[in-house]
Every structure is written in structure tokens, then in C-alpha cells.
Amino acid sequence: MWLFFAVGAAFPAAAPAADIRAFVDRSRIGPGESLHLTVAVSGGEGEVDTSAIKDFKILSRGTSSSIQIVNGRTSRQVQTRFVLLPLKEGTLTIPPLQVTVDGRVQETREISITVAKDTSGRKSQRNLLVQGGVSNSTPYEGEQILYRFKLLSAVKIANARFQEPQFEGFAAKQIEETKTYQTVFEGRNFAVTELAYILVPLAAGSAVIDPAILSCDIVKRRKPSRNSFDSFFDDSFFGGVAREPVVLQTEPIAVTVQKLPENPFETRFSGLVGQFQVEADIDNRNLKTGDSTTLTVSITGSGNLMDAERPEMEIPDAFKVYEDAPEAEITPGDNGYSGHKTFRTALVAVTPGRFELPPGKLVYFDPQAEKYRRIATGAFGLTVGSADEPADLNVAMPAAGKTEARGNKQAVEFTGRDILALKEDLDALTSQKPLPLIWFALYLVLPAASYLAVRTGARLLRKEMTARRKMMLRAEKALKNARKKEVSGEAFLAFLHRALVAAIFAVNGSTGESLTYLEAEKIMAEKGLSADVVGRTVALLKKIDSAKYGGRVLDQPLKAGLLAETRQLIKRSLA
Amino acid sequence: MKRVRPAAIAGILVLVILLTGAGAMAAQQARTFLSGVKAYDEGNYQQAIASFLELAEGGIQNGKLFYNLGNAYLKSNDLGHAVLWYERALRLIPGDPDLKFNYAYAAGLLKDKREDSAPGIYRILFFWKYLLSRGTVIWLAVGLNMVFWLFMIARNIRRRRLLRHACLVLAPFVMLFTLTALYEYYAAAHMRQAVVLEDRVAVRSGFSETATELFVLHAGTRVRVEQQRKGFWRICFSADKIGWIRQDAAGLI
Numbered sequence: 001m002w003l004f005f006a007v008g009a010a011f012p013a014a015a016p017a018a019d020i021r022a023f024v025d026r027s028r029i030g031p032g033e034s035l036h037l038t039v040a041v042s043g044g045e046g047e048v049d050t051s052a053i054k055d056f057k058i059l060s061r062g063t064s065s066s067i068q069i070v071n072g073r074t075s076r077q078v079q080t081r082f083v084l085l086p087l088k089e090g091t092l093t094i095p096p097l098q099v100t101v102d103g104r105v106q107e108t109r110e111i112s113i114t115v116a117k118d119t120s121g122r123k124s125q126r127n128l129l130v131q132g133g134v135s136n137s138t139p140y141e142g143e144q145i146l147y148r149f150k151l152l153s154a155v156k157i158a159n160a161r162f163q164e165p166q167f168e169g170f171a172a173k174q175i176e177e178t179k180t181y182q183t184v185f186e187g188r189n190f191a192v193t194e195l196a197y198i199l200v201p202l203a204a205g206s207a208v209i210d211p212a213i214l215s216c217d218i219v220k221r222r223k224p225s226r227n228s229f230d231s232f233f234d235d236s237f238f239g240g241v242a243r244e245p246v247v248l249q250t251e252p253i254a255v256t257v258q259k260l261p262e263n264p265f266e267t268r269f270s271g272l273v274g275q276f277q278v279e280a281d282i283d284n285r286n287l288k289t290g291d292s293t294t295l296t297v298s299i300t301g302s303g304n305l306m307d308a309e310r311p312e313m314e315i316p317d318a319f320k321v322y323e324d325a326p327e328a329e330i331t332p333g334d335n336g337y338s339g340h341k342t343f344r345t346a347l348v349a350v351t352p353g354r355f356e357l358p359p360g361k362l363v364y365f366d367p368q369a370e371k372y373r374r375i376a377t378g379a380f381g382l383t384v385g386s387a388d389e390p391a392d393l394n395v396a397m398p399a400a401g402k403t404e405a406r407g408n409k410q411a412v413e414f415t416g417r418d419i420l421a422l423k424e425d426l427d428a429l430t431s432q433k434p435l436p437l438i439w440f441a442l443y444l445v446l447p448a449a450s451y452l453a454v455r456t457g458a459r460l461l462r463k464e465m466t467a468r469r470k471m472m473l474r475a476e477k478a479l480k481n482a483r484k485k486e487v488s489g490e491a492f493l494a495f496l497h498r499a500l501v502a503a504i505f506a507v508n509g510s511t512g513e514s515l516t517y518l519e520a521e522k523i524m525a526e527k528g529l530s531a532d533v534v535g536r537t538v539a540l541l542k543k544i545d546s547a548k549y550g551g552r553v554l555d556q557p558l559k560a561g562l563l564a565e566t567r568q569l570i571k572r573s574l575a
Numbered sequence: 576m577k578r579v580r581p582a583a584i585a586g587i588l589v590l591v592i593l594l595t596g597a598g599a600m601a602a603q604q605a606r607t608f609l610s611g612v613k614a615y616d617e618g619n620y621q622q623a624i625a626s627f628l629e630l631a632e633g634g635i636q637n638g639k640l641f642y643n644l645g646n647a648y649l650k651s652n653d654l655g656h657a658v659l660w661y662e663r664a665l666r667l668i669p670g671d672p673d674l675k676f677n678y679a680y681a682a683g684l685l686k687d688k689r690e691d692s693a694p695g696i697y698r699i700l701f702f703w704k705y706l707l708s709r710g711t712v713i714w715l716a717v718g719l720n721m722v723f724w725l726f727m728i729a730r731n732i733r734r735r736r737l738l739r740h741a742c743l744v745l746a747p748f749v750m751l752f753t754l755t756a757l758y759e760y761y762a763a764a765h766m767r768q769a770v771v772l773e774d775r776v777a778v779r780s781g782f783s784e785t786a787t788e789l790f791v792l793h794a795g796t797r798v799r800v801e802q803q804r805k806g807f808w809r810i811c812f813s814a815d816k817i818g819w820i821r822q823d824a825a826g827l828i
Contacts, residue, residue, distance in 0.1 A: 051779070051786030058780050058787045060815060082780075166791065419677040422646055424612050428639035429604050429630065432667050434710045435717070437760050443717040444753065447724030454728045 018044035018101040022108035024094070029115055031089055034059065034215075034247035037082045039099060039108060046099040046106075048080050055092035055113075056084035059213065059247055083215070083247055086115040127154040129185070132165075132212050132250030134199070140258045141204050142273035142304050143367040144336035147172075147197040149212050149250065152183070152190035158243065160216035162195070169207035169257070170199040175332045198336050200304055204259035212250045217243035265363050265374050267312065272364035274303015274336070278311060280360055280377035287349040288385045295345045297360055297377060302338035305330050310343045311360035311377070318351040318384065349384040356381050471506035475499045475570055482563055492559060493548040496566045500541055503570045517541060537569055604630060611643065620651035638668030638708070642677070649681055655772035655794035657681050659826040662770055662797065666828070667708050686793035690813035701755075709759045716752040723749045767800040769810065769825040776825070778818035782807035789818040798825065 019042040026035050039048045050058060065078045086092055094111040128151075135146040149164075164174075179194040201207065220242045263269040277300050284293040299308050306328060315321050323345050330339035359376040366373050435443075478499035482492050501520075505512045508523045515523070517538050524534045544562065547554065554562075611626030627644045641664035649657035661678045668674060698705050704712070723745045730738040771792045779786035782805045792798070792812060798820075802809035807819045 049781040049783070049786070051781035051783045053780070053787055056787075058789055061780070061817070417680065419646055419649055419680050420673045422612055422615055422643045423639040423673070425639065426605055426608065428637050428643065429601070429608055429635055430637055431635050432638060432708075432710055433636050434759075434763075435713050440713060440717065440756065440760070444720055447721050451724045451727045451731070455731050458731055 018042060018046065018104075018106070020046065020099050020101070020106045020108055022094070022097060022111065024111055024113065027111070027113055029086065029113065030117055031086065031115060032249055034083050034085050035113065036245075037084055037094060037111075038079050039082075039097065040077055040079045041099060041101060042075055042077045044101040045078050046080075046101040049098040049100070050082065052095040052097060053084070054095075055088065056086055056094070059083040059085055059215070083245075085213075085247060085249065086113070089115045089117070091115075128152070128157065128216075128218065128246065128248065129190070130212065130214050130248045130250050132209070132253060134209070134253055134255060137254065138256045138258060139201055140273060140365065140367045140370075141201055141260050142271065142307075142365070144198050144200050144274065144303060145255075146334070146336065147199050147209065147253075149195045149197075151193045151214060152185055153193070154188060154190050156219040157216045158219050160214060163213040163215075164195075164197070165210040165212050167197070167199060167209060169202055169205075170209075171202060172200075173198045173332055173337075175334070196334070198332050201255070201257040204257045207255045207257060209253040209255060211252050213247065214249070215245065215247040217245050219243055260365055261372075263363060263372055265372060267361045267363045267374055269363050269365070269372070270309060270311070271307050272299075272303055272305070272362070273367055274301055274305070274364065275366060275368070276301030276303060276305070276308075276362070276364050276375065278360065278362050278375050278377055280380075282347075282357070282380050282382075285381060286383050286385070289349050289352055291384075292346050292348045293382070295347055295357070295380075296342060297345075298340050298342045299362065300340040302335050303364070305337055305339060305341055308341045310345075311362045313360040313377075314358050315345075315347065316355045316357070318349065318353060318355055320348040320350055322346040322348070347382075349382075352384045352386045354381065354383050467511050468506045468509050470511060471502045475502035475506065478502060479563075479567055479570065482566075489554040489559075490548065492554065493544050493562075496562060497541070497544050497548065499570060500537065500544070500566055504537070533569070540565055540569060604633070604635070608640075611647075615643070615647055615650070618650075620647050623647040624651065636667065638664045638666075638671065638674070641667065642671065642674050645674075645681070646677060649677070653794075654681065654684055655770060655774075656826070658685070658795035658797070659770040659772065659828065662768075662828045667710065669708050670706060681795065685795045687796040687812075690816065703751075704755055704758075709763070712752060712759055713756045716749070716756040719745060719749045719752055768828045769798055769800050769808065770828060771796045771798065771820075771825050773824050776820050778810065778812070778816070778820050780818060782809075782819045784821075786819065790816055792820070797828075800825075800827065 019040075021040045021042075022037065023040075024035050024037050029035050039046070050061075060083045061080060063078065063080050065076060067074060067076050084094075092113045092115055094113065096107040096110055099106050099108065131150045131152070133148055135148075136143070139145045147165075147167075149162075151160075175196040175198060177196075179192075179196075181192050181194075183190055183192050199209075260273070278297065279300075280295065280297045282293055282295050284291070287293055295313075297311055297313070299305065299311070308326075310323065310326070323343070326341055326343045328339065328341040330337050330341070357380040359379050361374060361376045363372055363374045365371075476499075478495045481487065482495035482499065487495070501513070501515050504515060504520050504523055507527050507529065520541060521534055521538050524537060525531075540562075544566075546552075547562075607626050607629055611623045611630075614620070614622035614626060624644065624647045627640060627647060630640055631644060641660045645657045645660035645664060648654075648660060658678075658681050661674065661681060664671070664674050665678065707715070723742065726738055726742050726745065729735075730742060771794055774794050776792050777788040778790050778792055780789050781787075790812075796812070798810040798812050800808050801811055801817075803822070804819075806822050808822055808825065809817065809819050810825070811817045
């Protein structure tokens with residue numbers, strides 16, 4: 001559990017808008033130990049300016065906020081926490097820090113921290129150590145060295161975060177394999193976790209490898225377990241453990257990179273530094289003109305093998321030379337980079353005769369012997385006979401590496417690295433500015449609005465159509481019923497009346513059951529029907545009503561006449 | 576004889592002047608562009624940069640022009656500016672194979688290893704966003720939206736089952752691209768990213784040159800810009816690497 005104690009507090013001279021406090025978790029620490037500085041702002045959100053801190057390195061920062069309700073009053077507190085690492089020993093200060101809250105600048109109070117080697121009570125630090133070291137602190141340019149970081153732990157830790165050094169002035173590659181083993185240090189048994197990096201110095205001179213920083217939480221039991229039941233719950237899952245965050249760093253390492261001496265040989269220096277062997281082979285020594293053979297040269301060893309170039313070989317002019325992309329199998333390990341790099345060259349015989357391929361020569365620097373070495377391949381004799389039909393070299397040229405002969409396909413590899421060419425078309429001058437947001441919104445809204453407009457219009461139209469259709473159907477149905485033979489005289493007249501009224505409503509595009517003569521006349525006139533049709537329709541209505549209510553006996557000819565007249569009016573004039 | 580109004584003559588003259596001016600301007604831009612290409616081919620990369628920059632600063636936003644600028648900067652060993660212009664080009668022509676090749680080449684020269692793995696997951700989940708440029712996404716959203724509403728209108732007039740199915744199929748795509756386009760607008764306005772331009776930039780704990788150096792970033796590294804203050808930007812490289820850098824040490828994408 002964290003025990004924070006306030007060391008300083010500061011309030012602005014004027015009436016404060018916010019309460020600012022700065023405090024640390026410890027005021028006395030040892031070199032390499034970290035401390036936590038917390039700046040708490042109550043009643044606002046502040047921006048902390050830590051530029052005044054000179055005696056410490058700020059490793060990380062984090063922000064948290066909380067809301068407190070005391071006596072019904074709600075207040076919000078924002079805490080900015082910094083992890084600080086002292087840069088020297090002695091009495092160091094965290095100067096007043098400026099905190100800007102809502103545009104007002106306030107200051108915290110100064111905090112003094114004692115950094116001394118004889119700190120007591122930090123038992124955790126003795127249980128946890130970090131070490132960094134290199135295999136050779138005076139390497140030559142291009143000579144690979146190993147950097148090892150070791151974490152020695154006698155306690156359980158969690159949430160470890162490793163910040164590797166910058167390795168300025170080196171090409172660095174981490175060896176993937178992480179080693180774990182046990183060791184005895186100062187009489188105590190420690191579990192060791194080891195990380196290793198291969199470093200290759202890029203230039204002669206002095207270089208410093210920065211400290212590696214490890215931050216982690218030491219897992220502690222919250223209280224000793226009293227019985228087996230307690231121990232069951234003494235697990236992080238049940239909250240039975242506490243975590244103490246710590247930050248550890250290694251010492252900086254000075255490396256002096258030596259300049260390579262002068263190359264004493266006539267052969268050009270290959271740039272390789274390490275231990276190497278070279279060998280060569282040729283797959284066919286008896287050829288005919290147009291035939292090809294593959295010369296394979298392999299460099300094996302440990303060192304900066306990836307920089308190896310094709311060894312110098314003087315190929316007679318009687319051969320056309322086609323160089324293939326080199327193949328490399330180089331792996332980082334405890335001895336640095338090691339493996340082999342193979343160069344294949346296809347030689348196509350052009351002129352018949354006997355020829356000798358002289359040895360390929362390679363000069364490299366051996367840092368263990370501290371001198372240059374020259375190694376060479378064997379020489380080869382080649383016999384080229386005349387072909388019956390000279391081959392077309394440009395067509396028949398096989399790829400190096402015997403791929404054609406064996407039928408195996410070979411992965412295409414880069415033989416050079418460069419970027420692709422410019423784009424020279426003048427369409428590069430066409431601006432591709434994106435559509436402004438307002439236009440985008442309009443393009444989205446307009447089709448939707450169009451849809452709504454169409455839908456509303458269609459609905460209105462459908463409504464009108466529905467009323468007219470409904471009334472016409474009613475008129476047709478009434479006429480159909482009137483035609484039936486079993487219908488009595490009164491019902492016959494009622495059907496005719498109903499058919500005629502429905503037809504008039506259909507003309508109007510509305511629905512209804514009954515109309516006066518005046519209403520019928522008005523509707524038909526407004527809808528533009530001729531005076532003749534209006535007059536005939538109203539007269540027919542009156543005739544039907546007169547027959548219906550006057551008790552007139554309907555004979556068959558009269559019924560047929562009324563039916564025909566009504567039908568003719570509805571179908572020809574009103575429909 | 577019918578008399579021509581003076582206003583009409585003036586209007587025609589203005590139109591002719593505008594058209595002539597636009598033509599002359601286009602010709603000048605073409606000359607500048609071609610001189611940049613020529614300078615690049617001759618190995619005069621600084622001259623090429625000057626020509627292409629003149630066009631870009633003149634308001635031409637074109638992925639190919641930005642790609643050329645990236646090439647010219649890379650050839651003149653200015654990795655920071657090269658990555659910056661490649662990034663700008665990627666927003667306009669993300670699918671261009673030449674651009675992807677050269678960007679990968681430049682990315683191989685970066686010193687800072689990215690620490691956030693989330694973008695990889697985002698790339699898988701929202702793959703269309705990374706395959707299509709911002710402009711393409713926006714116009715696709717507009718186009719799909721129009722087609723969708725046209726189908727809806729047609730369906731309203733003629734109630735065919737085929738139209739209903741077409742609308743159902745189109746609806747998720749319309750939604751997807753419209754939301755993506757809106758996100759693009761939001762990101763352009765509020766989610767700023769920048770590329771470190773200088774070889775070595777100290778990221779500090781505060782917005783002053785004397786503030787503690789927290790960590791160092793190198794040319795070409797992409798960061799998220801969170802705040803601006805007193806000539807400094809608060810940048811976020813990864814979840815736990817946040818700090819302040821000078822504004823002139825980085826360029827906004």
C-alpha cells in the first residue's frame with residue numbers, strides 16, 4: 001500500500017480558484033531509485049509545467065481524477081503523477097512548479113529530496129537488481145559486440161516494462177531468445193532474466209550506451225497467512241497481495257571504438273570484420289560454346305556477414321557473366337551474427353579453348369588477432385568445345401543457380417534498393433480537394449427530400465383516386481343489383497337512386513350516401529359537366545324519387561326504361 | 576442594325592479575360608511541373624522540390640504531386656519531409672502501387688519503432704477506409720445515397736418486389752459509407768497527425784526548450800497532435816509516450 005505524506009503545499013496569494021498541492025511518496029531515496037511526485041488540483045483541471053525540474057529525469061507521467069462528496073458538496077480532484085529518477089546524489093530540490101488552471105498560473109511549494117547511498121528500509125531494492133554490460137568495451141569499427149541486460153530477482157515481480165538504451169552510434173539487433181537461469185550473487189540465490197543485443201559500432205570514437213530502465217511492481221503479501229484457508233485467498237485474484245512499483249536503471253557504459261588500421265594487402269578490403277572462410281565450386285568444367293555453368297562462392301563465419309560483397313574474381317573474356325542475387329542465411333546468436341552468404345554467377349561460354357578461373361580473394365579484419373587476413377578460393381580449369389550450332393546467347397541464357405536444369409523455381413529477390421520514379425503526367429496538377437461538408441450534407445439531404453416529396457404527392461393522389469374508384473364501384477354494384485329479376489319495385493328504385501348518387505360523388509372525388517337535388521346540381525356544375533347532363537341527371541333523380549315515394553306501380557317496360565337511362569348517364573356522362 | 580448593349584460587351588470581355596487568364600495560369604503550372612520533373616531527372620533535387628512546392632503551396636492538392644515531392648525529398652536525404660508528403664499523398668491516392676512501394680522504402684529507413692499495435696486491428700476491421708481515399712469514400716457515399724433514394728422513389732411509384740430487395744441490399748452500404756465519410760470529415764477537423772521533420776527531436780515534459788527531455792523521436796516518425804501552446808505541440812507517440820515538441824520540428828499531415 002502506498003503511504004503518501006505531504007511534504008509541501010502551496011496556495012496562491014489571491015483568492016484561489018483551485019486548490020493546488022504537490023507531494024512525493026518519499027523524501028529520502030538511494031541513487032538509481034525512483035520516487036513519485038503527485039500534483040493534485042482540486043476544483044479544476046491544471047496543466048503542470050515540469051520544465052523547472054533539473055535534478056531529476058522524468059520517466060513517465062499519468063493523470064487520474066476522482067470525485068468526492070463531503071457534507072453534500074461535490075468536488076473533483078485531478079492528480080498528475082510523475083515518476084522521477086535522480087540525476088545525482090545529495091540534497092536535490094523539486095522547485096516550485098507552475099500549474100495553469102483556467103488561465104490562472106499558480107505555483108506549488110519547493111520540495112527537498114535527499115539522495116544518499118545509505119538509505120534504510122528499502123529492502124525491496126536489495127532483492128531486485130539490474131546490470132548492464134558489453135562483451136568488449138574497445139571494439140573496432142564494424143566489430144560486433146554483445147550487450148547484455150540482466151535482471152536479478154529474489155522476489156516476485158509483475159507488470160515489468162523494459163526501456164532499452166538508445167544505442168546511439170551502433171546498429172543494434174536484439175537476440176530474440178531471452179535466457180532465464182539461477183545464480184548466486186553476494187551469497188544469495190537470484191533468478192536471472194537476461195536480454196542480449198548485438199551491437200555493431202558505426203564509426204570510430206567514443207560512445208556511451210545509455211542506461212537501460214526497468215520498471216515493475218514488486219508483489220508482496222498484504223499480511224502473513226494464518227491458516228490454510230487464509231492462504232487460499234492470499235492471491236492477487238482475491239486481493240490478498242499488494243504491489244510496490246519500483247524503477248531500476250543500469251549504469252551508463254562507455255565504449256571506445258577503435259579505427260581500423262591500414263589494409264596491408266593489394267586486394268581491396270571487403271569491409272568484413274570478424275572470422276570468415278571462403279570456398280567456391282563450379283558445377284560443370286567441360287562445356288560447349290553456348291553452354292552455361294554456375295560458379296558458387298560461399299562466405300561462412302561470424303561478423304558483419306550481411307555486408308559481404310562478391311569476392312573479386314577475374315573471369316576470362318571467353319565467358320559471359322550473369323550474376324545472381326546473393327542468398328544469405330545469417331542468424332543472431334550468442335556469438336553475434338553468424339551464418340553464410342552465397343554468391344552464384346552463371347558463366348556462358350562464348351569462345352572455345354582451355355581457360356583457368358583464378359582464385360577469388362577476400363580481405364577481412366580479424367579483431368581477435370587485430371590484423372587483416374587474406375583468404376582465397378581454389379582455382380578452376382575449364383574446357384570449352386565448339387558447338388555444332390552456336391546458341392543464341394541472349395535467348396538461351398539460363399538463370400544462375402541451375403534453376404532451369406533442375407526445374408526448381410527460385411524466389412525473386414531485390415538486387416538493388418531505390419524508390420520508383422516520378423509521376424510525370426500533367427493530371428498531377430488537377431486538384432483533388434475533397435467535397436466541402438456543406439455540399440456533402442446537401443447531397444445527402446436532397447435525394448431524401450425528393451423521396452419525401454414524391455411520397456407525399458403520391459399519397460394525396462392515391463387518396464383522391466381511392467374515393468372516386470370507391471364510388472364508381474358502388475354505382476356499378478347498385479346497377480347490377482337493379483338488373484336482377486327478383487328485385488321488387490321499391491328496391492329497384494332504391495338501387496337506381498343509389499347508383500346515381502354514387503356516380504355524382506365519384507365525379508366530385510369524395511364519398512357520401514345522399515344528396516339533395518341542389519347539391520347534385522352544384523357538384524356536377526363545378527366539375528364542368530354540361531348543362532344538358534346536369535339537367536338530365538337531376539331530372540332522372542326526381543323521376544326515381546317520384547316513383548319511389550309516389551307508390552307508382554312499375555311495369556316491365558318502365559323498369560327497363562329507367563334502368564337504361566340511369567346506366568347510360570353513369571357510363572357515358574358521369575364515369 | 577441592332578445595337579449591342581455596353582453591359583453585354585463588358586460581360587463578354589470579362590469572360591474572355593478570365594478564360595485567357597485561367598489558360599495562362601494552367602500553362603504556367605504545367606511549365607513549373609515539367610521543370611520540376613526535369614530537375615529531378617538531372618539530380619537537382621532541391622530545384623525539383625522548389626518547383627513542386629510552388630504548385631502545392633499554390634493550392635493544388637493532388638496525390639501524384641505530393642508523391643513527387645516525397646520522392647524529391649527522399650532523394651535529397653530529407654526523410655522527415657519525404658514521409659510527410661508521402662503521408663499526405665496516401666490520403667488522396669492510398670491505393671497507388673508506386674506510392675505504397677516508395678512509402679514502404681521510406682518506412683524502412685525510420686529509426687523509431689511503432690509501439691501501438693491497434694492500427695493493425697483497425698486496418699482489418701475497417702479495411703475499406705484504408706483502401707479508398709477520403710474523396711472516394713465521400714463520393715461513394717453520395718452516389719450510393721442517390722441510388723438508394725432513387726430506388727425508394729421508384730418503389731413508391733411501382734411496388735415491385737425487386738425494388739424492395741434492391742433497397743434492402745443497398746441500405747447497409749449507404750449507412751457504412753455515409754458513416755465513414757462523416758468520420759473522415761470529423762478526423763480531418765479534429766484528429767490531427769504530424770510527422771517529425773528533424774533528424775532528432777527531443778520530446779519534453781513542458782512547452783519550453785528547458786523542460787526535461789522525456790524521450791527522443793527521429794525524422795519521419797508519425798505522431799498524434801493533441802494540443803497547441805506557445806509554439807509547441809503536445810504529441811502522443813504511443814499510449815505512454817506523450818510530451819511537447821516545437822511546432823517547427825514536425826509537419827501536419
